[in-house]
Amino acid sequence: MSREVVLSRVRSALSGSKTEALPATPAYRRTGILTSEQRLHMFEERLGEYGARVFQSSEPDLRERLATVLIEGQKLKMVHPPGLPESWLDRRISWTADAPGVDGLSFTQIESFDGVLTAATVAVAESGSIVLHHGPTEGRRALTLLPDYHLCVLFSHQVVETLPECFERLKGSATRPTTFISGPSATGDIEMTRIKGVHGPRFLDVILLSP
């Protein structure tokens, strides 16, 4: 068995070598220093630098705001994960819910929609990232991948400042499938210049709900 051979090689390679203890408290910055207003502003600015758009709204206005953004963007045929609140979905848009398991939409069907609407688990201001855990309000991974447009609703309390704060929040659910999204799909492969839009959604909008 190669397993045993590899492991025994590793063990004999390490035998007799010293091990060092890690510093108890790391010296890098773990907690944020910004006010909540500054934090949200930083998130908006940094996600914006990647080519995503961030809109402000509040919970009571959300349904109307969502509808406006979608109608203005001509995204009238939308798909959403099964657990999204009905109250978000304005009737001027055609909505289709994905379903769990075998009743779910096919990849070709998912791809045929104008876009997808989801919630998120947490967002990071410093890196301009949205984190999906792909639960009932975020959908399975294909759902936010195949449509060309992703609209994501974030509550302001979901936005943390630093990545260590983000990982603190993910602690209890770390084994779930996880996707960090920092802007629309892009590539740097031609002359190292970030070009928007290759295989993932080419357009990413975020609606940020004020506290």
Place this chain on the structure above:
Amino acid sequence: MSLITIDPRKAAPFPEAAAEILHDTQLRKNVAHATDVIQRKRAIVVAEKDDWQALRDAGAAIRREALQHLDTYLEQFEQQFTRAGGHVHWALDAEEAQRIVLALLREAQATEIIKIKSMTSAEIDLNRSLAANGIRAYETDLAELILQLGAELPSHLIAPALHKNRQQVRELFAREMHLPNLTDDPPALAEAARLYLREKFLKVKTGVCGANFLVADTGSVCIVESEGNGRMCLTLPDTLIAIAGIEKVIPRFSDLEVLFQSLPRSATGERMNPYTSLWSGVTPGDGPRNLHVVLLDNGRSEILADAKSRQTLQCIRCGACQNTCPVYRQTGGHAYGAVYGGPIGAILTPQLFHLDYAQSLPYASSLCGACYEVCPVKINIPEVLVYLRSKVVDRQRGKLASVFNQERVGMKMMARIFLSRERFETAQSIARVLEKPLVGRDGWIHWLPGLAGRWTAARDMEALPAQTFREWWQGRGKQ
């Protein structure tokens, strides 16, 4: 589609390969431009982190810890990944890894696979072995697609096609994708790749990838990417096989809070890359049902055993050392004759081949230390380069030919001279006499005979001063 591969066992020594490439002015221009752009971007996003050095320290500590307990963390990863419905395979070398992947693909009845860019897969020459067995691999990363369509070799860890400019990519795509009207506007090129691969993503049911990290405590595989081709390959197929070097494991999920800050900044000069995915075994109704990880040794356990060069395995493949290296920036990656080029390649490749091949690579450096300075996990590359040089020399020492080796004889003489003050001072006065015919009117030596001529081939040497410091010191009171 032709398949070409890079094999350090057959590659020309670095000085020969480099000399040839230096004539390719277009390639040098492309490499210089791309590495300039990325270094500028990196400098900005690194400067805004006032805790950057602490992040480097933490990154190095995480990687060192992983290596110091590699057996434990590998077993823990295996246990966690298997518990969640995945399968873990172990491969001693490239051949075994190829066999394992092939058997898994046969089981899945695959005739085509879609691939995420993976250096490890290139290291084991996977595409060729699959092609020999009737399985066609589609590279889906834009740069890898460029290389595959153009039958070219990778030249960089992160952007393996950085030696091609937009006009060259346009020519290639227009020809291979039958798009005569394609422009060289980068968004148009990206769009062409999107359309070209879309059908493959939806149709091909088997994916192969590498891994940026394997997380021991959660059993997660992590893929860091930009385009979304990674998400496609790791989400849409029924079967997904990840090939990862055994050194890719990190102890804890929370270690990613450091590496997710340092890797994207170092690799592409971004605060964060567009997409990072993590999965820990099978999730019913979401993504592949058959998940495999192939853990590859292929010389790594041997590197691990050497305390001085073990740090080579800390590498997280960001490519920052390549972008900053004054040698790489002149030659690009091809001169290194291996999948891993640049400073990290110069230490990794010879070690992966037990120093039997690629012996010229540890010398492909001016030892300026820029690579160490930018490394996000603080691999002291110059230190390892010097160490490997000594090992290369040690290997030669035993051989008969080395008794007559000019360099060796010269070094032995120097050693004797430096051992005693008298000999050193005598040598100085003799040298002052001997050098006379060689010193030009400007007080410089422009030409030296024999082996020493290699020095003056590229630079002048100042003549010895008329008086040494010691002579001046002794004579200073007497005037």
